[in-house]
Amino acid sequence: MAEERMRVAVLGGGSFGTALASIAADNGAEVRQWLRDPALTEQINREHINGRYLPDYAINPAVVASTEMAEVLPGAGLVLVAIPSKAFGDVVRQARPHLTPDQILVSTTKGIQEEGFKLMSQILEEETGFPHIGVISGPNLASEVADKQLTATVIASDDPETRTRVQTALGCDYFRVYASNDRFGVELGGALKNIYAIAAGMAAALGMGENTRSMLMTRALAEMSRFAVSQGANPMTFLGLAGVGDLIVTCSSRLSRNYRVGYALGEGKSLDEAVDALGQVAEGVNTVRLVRDKARAEGIYMPLAEGLYQVLFRGVPAKEMARLLMLGEQSSDVEFVLAREDVQRAHREQEGATQGAKGGGHG
Numbered sequence: 244m245a246e247e248r249m250r251v252a253v254l255g256g257g258s259f260g261t262a263l264a265s266i267a268a269d270n271g272a273e274v275r276q277w278l279r280d281p282a283l284t285e286q287i288n289r290e291h292i293n294g295r296y297l298p299d300y301a302i303n304p305a306v307v308a309s310t311e312m313a314e315v316l317p318g319a320g321l322v323l324v325a326i327p328s329k330a331f332g333d334v335v336r337q338a339r340p341h342l343t344p345d346q347i348l349v350s351t352t353k354g355i356q357e358e359g360f361k362l363m364s365q366i367l368e369e370e371t372g373f374p375h376i377g378v379i380s381g382p383n384l385a386s387e388v389a390d391k392q393l394t395a396t397v398i399a400s401d402d403p404e405t406r407t408r409v410q411t412a413l414g415c416d417y418f419r420v421y422a423s424n425d426r427f428g429v430e431l432g433g434a435l436k437n438i439y440a441i442a443a444g445m446a447a448a449l450g451m452g453e454n455t456r457s458m459l460m461t462r463a464l465a466e467m468s469r470f471a472v473s474q475g476a477n478p479m480t481f482l483g484l485a486g487v488g489d490l491i492v493t494c495s496s497r498l499s500r501n502y503r504v505g506y507a508l509g510e511g512k513s514l515d516e517a518v519d520a521l522g523q524v525a526e527g528v529n530t531v532r533l534v535r536d537k538a539r540a541e542g543i544y545m546p547l548a549e550g551l552y553q554v555l556f557r558g559v560p561a562k563e564m565a566r567l568l569m570l571g572e573q574s575s576d577v578e579f580v581l582a583r584e585d586v587q588r589a590h591r592e593q594e595g596a597t598q599g600a601k602g603g604g605h606g
């Protein structure tokens with residue numbers, strides 16, 4: 244007997260949702276995509292193009308778009324939610340009456356909800372109470388995925404069925420899907436790296452060199468993992484695709500929207516001008532504010548996030564902030580090898596010895 248075709252539902256008609264819908268269809272699934280824009284829905288169904296978000300790429304004709312959740316969700320084995328963090332909760336609440344507990348619900352969104360500092364999979368879990376919840380994250384620029392450039396991602400879930408089903412639905416000869424059980428770390432990695440992509444874009448616009456970019460990315464990794472570990476994530480996750488992998492691509496590519504916002508700021512545009520010119524979501528703008536506030540409230544050392552916050556929201560010139568950051572604490576390289584506190588203690592002891600020697604000289 245022929246195996247039944249998998250049904251996949253995608254919520255969101257943006258660039259990443261569309262790219263993933265097309266992969267699932269390439270893999271033979273029956274794919275339905277929900278979006279709120281009727282004109283774009285019609286264009287996807289008739290021309291197999293998403294002219295607003297991915298105009299240069301053909302979508303697999305097996306993807307059927309609809310503005311009705313009731314036509315998209317019932318019967319889908321896998322539901323991918325690709326909606327920016329600001330609207331994610333609202334859309335999940337609209338979807339809720341059409342969902343059932345056997346479905347696998349996966350967020351693709353790299354952002355944080357302000358209310359309760361919630362990650363998207365936590366919203367999926369809370370709004371549905373269902374057991375098969377996961378997150379996709381990794382170095383996945385949507386237009387490169389749509390272009391079938393060789394790419395890898397991570398499916399993170401503590402539920403083995405979720406991991407396996409997503410690997411089967413999306414894994415193919417141009418898209419590899421690695422598994423993780425650290426859902427929180429993978430999801431946090433995706434959200435946090437957006438902050439540093441803005442900083443990297445800014446540094447590039449200011450004419451800073453490759454040494455600077457490398458320093459920025461590596462110290463960003465230290466800062467991201469410090470924050471994530473303070474919140475309960477596994478630091479090893481940050482060595483993977485959803486940590487260092489995504490940091491590399493987003494801090495290096497003008498295809499990244501966060502990088503482009505940073506670049507525009509470095510060219511002297513205001514935050515509003517930079518965001519308006521982009522016309523799409525750059526999650527890092529909101530994330531930097533939320534993370535900086537949380538870091539301050541919990542006493543977590545995050546000089547890069549604090550510096551970027553000062554530039555974005557307090558009008559400090561980016562060049563001046565870079566100068567101040569270079570005068571900051573010279574801390575441990577890898578804190579999981581040499582603790583930051585040990586470096587600080589050694590400095591204090593040396594300072595004490597120097598003061599003592601000076602005092603002795605006067606006595």
Ligand SMILES: NC(=O)C1=CN([C@@H]2O[C@H](COP(=O)(O)OP(=O)(O)OC[C@H]3O[C@@H](n4cnc5c(N)ncnc54)[C@H](OP(=O)(O)O)[C@@H]3O)[C@@H](O)[C@H]2O)C=CC1
Pocket residue numbers: 255256257258259260261278279280296325326327328330333334351352353354383384385386523524526
């Ligand atoms: N693009 C990328 O390269 C990647 C993106 N991601 C993540 O995926 C998430 C989604 O991204 P992406 O597809 O790129 O986003 P886009 O900005 O390309 O598109 C956003 C989509 O969400 C829809 N949307 C926004 N607000 C609402 C709402 N209130 N109700 C219904 N629909 C809404 C938009 O509809 P409308 O057009 O009608 O406004 C649009 O279809 C992002 O948070 C991002 O972090 C992850 C990996 C790669």
Ligand SMILES: O=C(CO)COP(=O)(O)O
Pocket residue numbers: 353381382383384385437440489492493498499500501502524525526
């Ligand atoms: O997350 C991404 C690539 O992995 C996309 O980054 P942007 O949201 O900055 O475009």
